Amino acid sequence: MSLLVCHTDELSKKVAGLEKVHLPCGPQSLIRAFARDESFVQLRSTTTNAEYSAQNQLLSLDGGEMLAHAARLARRHEALFPIARPFPLMRMAEAALHFPAFVEGFFSGVSGVSPRGAAVKTPLAPRSAQGPDPFGLLLGGCLLAQRIQLRVFSKETTSWRSVQLPTKEAASLLQALLAEGRAFVVDAQAISSVGVGKVQVFVLSGNGTPHLASPFSEVAEPAYPRTCRLPRSGTMDSSRDMEQFVGHFDDGKRALAAPFMHRLGWLSKEPSSRVIRASEAFAADLCVPLFTNSSPRLDANASTEPAFNDEGASGVS
Amino acid sequence: MTLPGIVSSRTELDRRMVAHDLWPRRLLDRRAKVQPVLPAEVFWPTSTQQVSEVVRYAAEQNLSVVPFGAGSGVCGGISSTTWSVVLDLKRLAGNVEIDKKERKVKVDAGMNGERFEHHLNALGFTCGHFPSSIYCSTVGGWVAARGAGQLSSRYGKIEDMLLGFSAVDGLGRIFNVSHDDVNGPALLRLFIGNEGSLCVFTSLTFRVHALATHRWLRGFSFPDLDTGLAAVRAVMSCGESPSVMRLYDPLDTVFAGGVKPLEEDEEDQVREGAISRAGIEDSGPHHDVEDSYLDVLVDQAEEMMVFRKPAAARKLVGRLLKDPRWANRLLDRFAKGSKFIVGLEGDADSLSSRGTQLRKRLIAAGGVDAGDAPGEKWLHHRHRVSYKMARTYAVGGWVDTMEVATRWENVQPLYDEVRRSLRDVAVVMCHFSHAYVDGCSLYFTFAGGGAVGEGSGSAHERYDLAWTRAMDACLRRGANVSHHHGIGRSKAGMLVWELGTKLSIRALKEQLDPHHILNPGVLGTVFDAEEATT
Numbered sequence: 001m002s003l004l005v006c007h008t009d010e011l012s013k014k015v016a017g018l019e020k021v022h023l024p025c026g027p028q029s030l031i032r033a034f035a036r037d038e039s040f041v042q043l044r045s046t047t048t049n050a051e052y053s054a055q056n057q058l059l060s061l062d063g064g065e066m067l068a069h070a071a072r073l074a075r076r077h078e079a080l081f082p083i084a085r086p087f088p089l090m091r092m093a094e095a096a097l098h099f100p101a102f103v104e105g106f107f108s109g110v111s112g113v114s115p116r117g118a119a120v121k122t123p124l125a126p127r128s129a130q131g132p133d134p135f136g137l138l139l140g141g142c143l144l145a146q147r148i149q150l151r152v153f154s155k156e157t158t159s160w161r162s163v164q165l166p167t168k169e170a171a172s173l174l175q176a177l178l179a180e181g182r183a184f185v186v187d188a189q190a191i192s193s194v195g196v197g198k199v200q201v202f203v204l205s206g207n208g209t210p211h212l213a214s215p216f217s218e219v220a221e222p223a224y225p226r227t228c229r230l231p232r233s234g235t236m237d238s239s240r241d242m243e244q245f246v247g248h249f250d251d252g253k254r255a256l257a258a259p260f261m262h263r264l265g266w267l268s269k270e271p272s273s274r275v276i277r278a279s280e281a282f283a284a285d286l287c288v289p290l291f292t293n294s295s296p297r298l299d300a301n302a303s304t305e306p307a308f309n310d311e312g313a314s315g316v317s
Numbered sequence: 318m319t320l321p322g323i324v325s326s327r328t329e330l331d332r333r334m335v336a337h338d339l340w341p342r343r344l345l346d347r348r349a350k351v352q353p354v355l356p357a358e359v360f361w362p363t364s365t366q367q368v369s370e371v372v373r374y375a376a377e378q379n380l381s382v383v384p385f386g387a388g389s390g391v392c393g394g395i396s397s398t399t400w401s402v403v404l405d406l407k408r409l410a411g412n413v414e415i416d417k418k419e420r421k422v423k424v425d426a427g428m429n430g431e432r433f434e435h436h437l438n439a440l441g442f443t444c445g446h447f448p449s450s451i452y453c454s455t456v457g458g459w460v461a462a463r464g465a466g467q468l469s470s471r472y473g474k475i476e477d478m479l480l481g482f483s484a485v486d487g488l489g490r491i492f493n494v495s496h497d498d499v500n501g502p503a504l505l506r507l508f509i510g511n512e513g514s515l516c517v518f519t520s521l522t523f524r525v526h527a528l529a530t531h532r533w534l535r536g537f538s539f540p541d542l543d544t545g546l547a548a549v550r551a552v553m554s555c556g557e558s559p560s561v562m563r564l565y566d567p568l569d570t571v572f573a574g575g576v577k578p579l580e581e582d583e584e585d586q587v588r589e590g591a592i593s594r595a596g597i598e599d600s601g602p603h604h605d606v607e608d609s610y611l612d613v614l615v616d617q618a619e620e621m622m623v624f625r626k627p628a629a630a631r632k633l634v635g636r637l638l639k640d641p642r643w644a645n646r647l648l649d650r651f652a653k654g655s656k657f658i659v660g661l662e663g664d665a666d667s668l669s670s671r672g673t674q675l676r677k678r679l680i681a682a683g684g685v686d687a688g689d690a691p692g693e694k695w696l697h698h699r700h701r702v703s704y705k706m707a708r709t710y711a712v713g714g715w716v717d718t719m720e721v722a723t724r725w726e727n728v729q730p731l732y733d734e735v736r737r738s739l740r741d742v743a744v745v746m747c748h749f750s751h752a753y754v755d756g757c758s759l760y761f762t763f764a765g766g767g768a769v770g771e772g773s774g775s776a777h778e779r780y781d782l783a784w785t786r787a788m789d790a791c792l793r794r795g796a797n798v799s800h801h802h803g804i805g806r807s808k809a810g811m812l813v814w815e816l817g818t819k820l821s822i823r824a825l826k827e828q829l830d831p832h833h834i835l836n837p838g839v840l841g842t843v844f845d846a847e848e849a850t851t
Contacts, residue, residue, distance in 0.1 A: 055725045056755040057554060100502045108755045118817030125722035126756040127474055128797040129463035129510055131804055131840045132825070134818045136506030142821055151755060157555050179420075179526065181471060182556050184754075206556030238480040238496040238524070240420040260558060260754070262477045262524065283507070283821035284828035286500045290492035 052077035052152075058108055059152045063093035063145035070150065075221075079152035080160060082106045083256065084187040084202050084222035088230045093145040098272045099234040100139050101265020105185070105258025109149035110138055114280050141274050142282045153184055153204060161203045161216040164191075170199035171245035177203065177259050178240060189254035191225055199249050200224060233272030236265045320370055324361040324408070335359050335385045335403040340393035340807055341717045344710055345776050349769050356383065356397035361408045365483055365491055365519040368404060372517065372834075373489035375402050381834045382487075384513040386427065386458030389450040391718070392805030394462060394512050394839055404517060406457055415440055415525065421480055422525050426457030426518045434595035442525040443593040445472025448801075449703040451595070457518040462803035463510030465758075467699060468593055469751045470553070471560040471662070474801065476509050478523045484508070484516035487830025495522075507825060512803055513836035514844065515829050529591040529662035533672040534561065536691025537657040537684035538576045542566050543729055545655040548682035549752050550725055552659070557675060560592045561660035562752055563695070566732070567652035569746040569762070574694065576656035578685040585672040586689050592660050592696060623708050630712040638714050638766030641744045645736075648744070657684060658695050709764060715776050716764040719787055723796035724756040731794040732759055738786040739763055742779055751800060758800040761787065809841035819843050 050061040050073040059074050067090055071081035082105070088095065096103050096110070111121040120143050122134045137143040165173060170188055177183045185204035202222035231254055237244075248255070254267040319325050326332070332355040337343045343353070357380060362368045375382045381401040388395060397403060406427035413436050415422045422444065424433055430451040437443055446459060447466035458464075460482065465474040472478065481495040482505075494504045508515060539545035545564045552559065565573050622630035637644060659679070661671050680686060709716045723731050732747055739745045743765035751758035763783055767776030788811040791798055798804070798811045814822075822843050826833070833844065 053724070053726070055550070058724075058755050104502060112817075114817040114821065118820055119815040120817035120821070121815045123797045124795045125724060125758075125797040125800070126753040127465070127722055127751070127758070127800060129465075129799040129801045129803045130797060130812055131510050131512065131843065132508070132515070132818075132822050133463075133476070133506040133510065134815070134821075136503045137818065137821050138503075139506060140500055140503030143817070149755075154554060157551075182558050184556055206554075235499070236496055236502050238419075238421065240524075241418050260556060262473050280817065280820035281824045284824040286503055286507075287492070287825065287828050289500070290494065290504075291490055 052079065054079075054154065056108075057152060057154055058149045060147065060149050061092065063091065063096070063110075063112065063148055065092050066090070067092065067095055074150075074152045077152075078155045080155060080158060080204060081152055082150075082185045082187075082204065082258075084224055086224065086226060086228070086230060088232065092148050092150075096138055096145045096148070097141055097274050098232065099256070099265065099267060100236050101234055101256045101258070101263055101267070103135065103139055104236065104263040104265070105256070105261050106151045107135070107138075107148060108151050110135070110143070110145050110147065112138070112143045112146040114143060118280065137283060140283065140286045142280065142286075151184075158184060158204055158206055160219045160222045161205070162219045162222060163201050163203075163216045164198050165201060167199050167246050167249050168242070170201050170249060171242045173201060174245055174255055174257065174264075175240060175242050178257060178262070178264060181259050181262060182206070183257075183259045186255060186257040186259060187222060188249075189224065189228065190249045190252060191228060229269045231267035231269055233270055233274070234265050234267040236263070238264075319358060320360070320367075320374055323367050323370060324363075325358055327358050329355065331359050332356050332397075332403070335383075335388065335395070335405050336397045338388045338390035338393065338395040338805075340391055340396075340805065341710075341715060342777070342780060342807065343393065343396075345715060345780060348710060349777070354397055354399060356401045356403045357399060359385075359403040359405055361405050363408045363411070365409075365485065368406075368409070368485045368517055368519050369489045369491055371402065371404055372485050372487065376487070376489065376832055376834055381837050382513075382517070383836050384457075384461070384517045386455035386461070387429065387450075387453050389454045390458065390462060390803065390805060392462075392799075392803050392807040394803055394805035394836070396806060396838060406455060406517075406519075409519060410455075412520070413437075415442065417442075420525050421522055423520060423522045424456055425520055426460075427455050430454045430456060430459065431595050437525060438528060438595055441528050443472075443528050443591065444478060444523050445526055445593055446475060446478060446523075447593065447699075449700055452700065456521055456523075460509055460518055460521055461512050463801065464803075465751055465801035467563075467750065468560045469801075470562045470753075471558050472526065472593070474751075476505070479505060479509060479521060480524055481505075481522040482508070482518050483520040484518050486516050487832060487835045491519075492516075507822070510803065512805065512839040514839050515825060515835065517835070526593075529593065529664070531587050531589055531665045531668050532560075532592045532660060532662050532696075533585065533587050533668045533689075534592070534658070534660040534692025534696060535585075535672070535676065535689050536576055536687035537659070537679050538578050538687055539564075539655040539657055539684050541653075542655050542732070544683040545657055546725075546728055546749065546757070548657070548679055548684055549749060549757065551678065551682055552675070553752050553754050555678070557661075557671070557678075559659050559675070560662045561658060561692070561695070562750065563658045564749040565656045566747045567654060568648050568744075569748045570654060570656040571648070571652045572746060573656055573748075574691075576654070576687045576691055579688045583686070583688045585669060585676060587665050587668045587672065588689075588693075591662050593662060619705075619708055623711050627712065634709075634712045634714045635766055638744070638764065640741070641765060642741050644744050645740050656687075656691065658692050660692055660696075713769075713776075714764055714766050715780055716762065717780070717784075718802075719761040719763070719784075720758055720800040720802055721761075721791050721796045721798060722751070722756055722758040722800040723791075723794060727794050727796060728757050728759065731791065731796050734790040734794060735759075735761060735787050738790050739783055742783045742786065759796075760800075763787070804840050806838060809839065812841040812843075814841070814843050 067087035183205040188201040257264040336353040409427035743763035767779040
């Protein structure tokens with residue numbers, strides 16, 4: 001069985017061949033696919049197989065769903081998807097790899113397989129203290145997400161609000177919402193069409209939150225102008241420094257925050273160098289940079305790596 | 318001194334003090350005069366470098382290393398062997414560095430939780446982590462066991478607060494992880510809750526929050542548990558995130574002093590002082606929190622029984638808990654209604670409107686307003702219950718707590734099933750104090766009896782039976798086996814690992830602790846090499 005270290009952009013190319021093979025989202029088929037010496041397996045959703053739990057406000061869907069389709073599924077169930085349009089042209093499993101803020105804020109559970117086909121499942125309940133958290137494997141690129149329990153928000157109890165603000169005010173609002181910890185989603189980025197220094201801020205929060213009244217306006221579905229480029233990568237950010245927020249907005253980054261989960265990430269248009277590796281041992285490889293002098297800090301702007309990289313092609317049996 | 322410059326001891330008393338944590342099964346052992354296994358030596362490092370030296374020394378000597386914070390764990394996460402050394406980290410507590418601009422604090426792992434929070438409060442901040450054990454736990458222990466505090470609905474669990482750490486692995490190597498590194502989020506998730514099996518935490522960086530100036534606390538009464546749970550879910554789904562939210566089942570409502578609905582409407586009261594403060598004395602003036610006559614009577618009766626008439630107390634408790642079925646039946650019959658305490662923090666202006674809105678929401682959900690006295694009373698006594706457990710042991714009973722979590726549709730069925738399965742073994746009560754949009758934690762307290770010693774009818778046997786049945790019920794209902802106490806040895810057999818997870822974590826272990834010297838025995842079979850190959 002040979003496996004490749006496969007950059008995301010290569011995914012679609014590799015998958016083209018596989019798509020001719022019927023490949024439902026099941027671990028056995030994945031294992032078989034690897035046994036057939038496939039280089040990569042895409043989690044392609046062949047049927048719309050989504051379930052919505054209104055009680056838990058969770059949408060359970062295949063990792064192979066495109067983000068746009070996942071949002072449509074949420075809408076069909078009268079629920080709000082936690083990202084503004086237009087959606088990155090990615091499947092949920094890819095978004096899990098490239099946007100850690102999306103995972104940290106809005107994934108309640110995930111089941112999947114390691115790239116060699118062994119099952120991985122996060123605990124069934126929202127939180128646990130059961131040793132190392134398998135979500136770390138997803139965030140570290142050691143797991144293909146097959147099935148995801150995504151937090152979506154009921155239209156009955158929550159709504160999107162929108163406001164355009166000068167950069168500093170937008171940064172200040174973001175800071176305040178994170179400190180308060182009540183809003184479910186903040187999605188914000190600078191938009192050129194409204195002039196210099198304006199930031200479009202979308203906030204998803206509970207109905208009847210007086211502090212989000214004027215100048216906010218309620219919107220049915222948040223959408224940036226089509227001219228905005230789609231994000232392709234993301235990082236987490238622990239800083240709550242307003243000046244840094246201003247800098248990120250000025251650099252064209254997009255904030256994706258889950259204040260109720262105390263998480264903030266920045267999405268960027270630069271391609272990501274994140275990869276899914278070929279064996280469970282990759283979990284251990286995550287630690288290698290800890291004992292070297294090279295800083296593992298990711299600067300998405302500095303990422304100039306080619307979109308495709310076969311250097312990790314290796315024989316693993 | 319085994320290692321120059323590092324304080325250590327081989328005296329029996331010192332080794333006895335760190336031989337195990339507060340796992341109730343160990344307490345039953347001690348009551349039955351079973352001698353604990355003592356470690357070979359105990360070390361008190363004062364720096365990360367010294368921790369590294371001790372680990373390297375242990376590796377050379379083929380000794381295992383058991384990290385020890387304050388020993389307040391209740392799952393058997395600490396259990397020595399004669400070939401282990403204990404790293405008592407309480408002297409690694411000298412540094413607290415706060416970055417006000419970034420809202421972060423870096424603190425040594427051995428610092429006591431209460432001292433840590435006091436330090437932050439003095440600077441106008443809070444970490445927001447208030448476990449019942451805050452007086453007798455360390456910040457490193459919070460992370461090692463992936464804990465949660467009483468204000469988790471507002472500030473999250475420890476994994477929502479941790480932004481980075483320094484640690485020492487099983488080879489004595491020092492390493493750092495930051496939330497903002499490319500693999501930071503992944504590594505934080507994989508290391509939090511490792512219970513000392515992958516590394517020894519030496520320094521932690523947490524998110525801090527500005528200390529609120531005011532609080533709004535209120536009590537409500539719900540006609541039954543189901544209605545109360547629906548109200549909790551409604552509050553979480555509207556994004557209110559209260560600092561405190563505690564729903565008691567009918568029996569726990571009785572033990573928590575009951576709840577008396579207001580006879581006349583009482584206005585919302587916003588009081589000075591935050592809920593998220595260390596120490597009771599700093600929580601602002603307390604009004605209407607005098608103990609009821611019943612509270613005082615029960616306390617005095619307990620004091621008298623335990624300290625003045627212990628033999629009579631043992632006899633009485635022995636009879637009461639010998640067959641708990643009748644006690645459960647009796648309590649089921651007379652314990653009605655669920656008490657609910659909810660609290661918000663913020664500035665005076667915003668709290669007033671938030672409080673009014675929340676009160677309306679809870680009344681609409683079936684709650685009856687009980688004013689602010691129940692909430693204030695809870696604040697005043699919030700850490701008290703944990704220190705009452707020793708009395709139960711002193712009079713021949715045992716008591717333990719089980720905190721599990723599940724999604725909303727499973728909460729009531731799980732509650733019913735656990736209570737049903739333990740009826741003939743223990744008196745069972747439950748409260749719900751960690752709620753999320755997508756589920757909730759159930760915190761069971763069960764108390765039983767039994768003869769001293771091992772064997773049929775013994776306290777040991779009944780204790781084990783209670784846990785086996787309760788855990789089976791959790792697994793049947795798809796619940797987690799731990800929400801915030803950890804796994805240790807007590808739940809190790811119940812932990813189900815998917816193969817992929819197991820292989821990945823084992824790969825981490827091989828990378829970080831190839832000689833398997835770090836806290837062997839915790840987290841079940843994940844590090845069992847034999848199972849991996851089958």
